[in-house]
Amino acid sequence: MQVLKRLFFLLTPYWNVLLISAVLLIGRAALELVPPLFQKAIVDEIVTSRHLAYIGVLIACLVGVYALQQLVSIGDNYIRHALGEKFIFDLRVRLYAYLQRMSLSFFERTSTGDLMSRVTNDLSALEHFVTHGSALTAVDLLRLVGGSIVLFVLEPRLAAIVMIPVPILALAFRHYNTKIRPVYRRVRARLGDINAKLQDNLSGIRVIQAFAREDLEKERFAAESESYYRARVKGIRYWSTFFPAIRFLGSMATVVVLGVGAIMVMRGEMSLGTLVAFLAYITSFYEPINRLTEVDNIFQEAIAAGERIFELLDETTDVKDVPDAVDLPVIKGKMAFDQVYFRYGSGDKVLYDISFHITPGEMVALVGPSGAGKTSIANLICRFYDPIQGTVSIDEHDLRKVKLDTLRSQVTVVLQDSFLFNNTVAENLLYGKPDATDEELIAAAKAANAHGFITELPHGYDTEVGERGVKLSGGQKQRLALARAILADPRILILDEATSSVDAEAEYLIQQALEKVLKGRTALVIAHRLSTIRNADKIIVLDQGRIVEKGNHQELMQRSGLYSQLYNRQMQLTTVSEPIVG
Secondary structure (H helix, E strand, O other), X not given: OHHHHHHHHHOHHHHHHHXXXXXXXXXXXXXXXXXXXXXXXXXXXXXXXXXXXXXXXXXXXXXXXXXHHHHHHHHHHHHHHHHHHHHHHHHHHHHHHHHHHOOHHHHHHOOHHHHHHHHHHHHHHHHHHHHHHHHXXXXXXXXXXXXXXHHHHHOHHHHHHHHOHHHHHHHHHHHHHHHHHHHHHHHHHHHHHHHHHHHHHHHOHHHHHHOOOHHHHHHHHHHHHHHHHHHHHHHHHHHHHHHHHHHHHHHHHHHHHHHHHHHXXXXXXXXXXXXXXXXXXXXXXXXXXXXXXXXXXXHHHHHHHHHHHHHHHOOOOOOOOOOOOEOOOOOOOOEEEEEEEEEOOOOOEEEEEEEEEEOOOOEEEEEOOOOOOHHHHHHHHOOOOXXXXXXXXXXXXXXXXXXXXXXXXXXXXXXXXXXXXXXXXXXXXXXXXXXXOHHHHHHHHHHXXXXXXXXXXXXXXXOEOOHHHOOOOHHHHHHHHHHHHHHHOOOEEEEEOOOOOOOHHHXXXXXXXXXHHOOOOEEEEEOOOHHHHOOOOEEEEEEOOEEEEEXXXXXXXXXXXXXXXXXXXXXXXXXXXXXXXX
């Protein structure tokens, strides 16, 4: 019931529309109780008495009631469904905005497919609840109450017979709900698993095809789908037997009323018109009960979907603005780590006692073996995560005390695996500065040595790059990512192994671009190829989460420490890999 309360609470902003809908629902329920009274009058006053004077008036009134019913239904259906669409639209946008604010740790432990299922499939179940479940429940409850009153007014003895199955139905409902609710929870969860598997496989289709694992993945997807299928069939088994049983009870009550009523009419204890009206009202009484059993199905699906939606909305982000957070002013680019310790989630520490300073305009390189903690430092500067101890500051502002948007608008990261949206080249570049002019756009592309290849594309800057930039080479994607960063004009630029996955020619072009771009900016470069950072103002060497060396290239080579070992090893490998000419 807690989930239903929260669902109804979400509807409170739409109280004015709900009020109009409620009036229409009451009118609809009241109008549905009127026709049997005219049927009674026609049978008793016209058919039985053979008096035709008022038949035209009664028929006209009956037609008018039916016409009014349909007019009310038109208004009710339109308002209800428009409300449902508006409710889901607002909730979907709210969910998306909420997800945008979640920290990276949340996305690392939650599958993308499952999130997609919650924002699409689960919301669809809630839309069905708003447009059909809640409204139909309201009108059917009104019909039940009104029908009960009319039945007792017409003939209390027959009305008592009609009420006999009600306690049985109530107990049956309770038992059914205890059985079906966990089934629907499993159905929603299995559907999320299917979406997660589908998203994972489609994203990794190149790897699947490269290793010829299509049959294996087909079997795995079939296994996920079978789990969903079995959960659905179990639910179908419950409601396909439950609902007919409920209808059978109602039918038996109708049979008894017909038999007893016929005897009462023959004895003169009740008019034929009253029996006709009574039978019509039994339909008005049991039809809502039968429909409530089906509506209950909608409620159970909505509860299962609502639990997953609220589970998402109840998630708290690890990284967020503190209540007294301040705007980070335009920065000069001074950075400092002061005795910083860090771990991902509840895992082991990955950074230990990290302390260093970067002056404005300085280029600092982070080097070390894989897993040394280089990317973790970059993540802390962008405040994708917070340290568990120590302080990360920019221009002497503790990053935990400034607003995230004012920090990230002045810090830009170019990653090793640069993400491009399935859009045009221009729209991907404009992500760095949406209001940039064409001149600024082209200038940024030229600075990144990207303008040349862009103009050679089929439609130039209007060329679609495909999902994740699949239509471009690795070097082209990296230069677009660099151009996007240049267009954003950040005071601090972080390059996370931006040239490690490209060929020598692309690396040369990117290095040329970087020499122009980094002038006057504070830059933190995470380097895989040490030859690319020999001119860095400072090199920080990391090993197993600790700083083991600091200095420029010449100083570190003279010390014969870890840096010189890594550098000499790379030079040897480069020499060995050079082709023999002759």
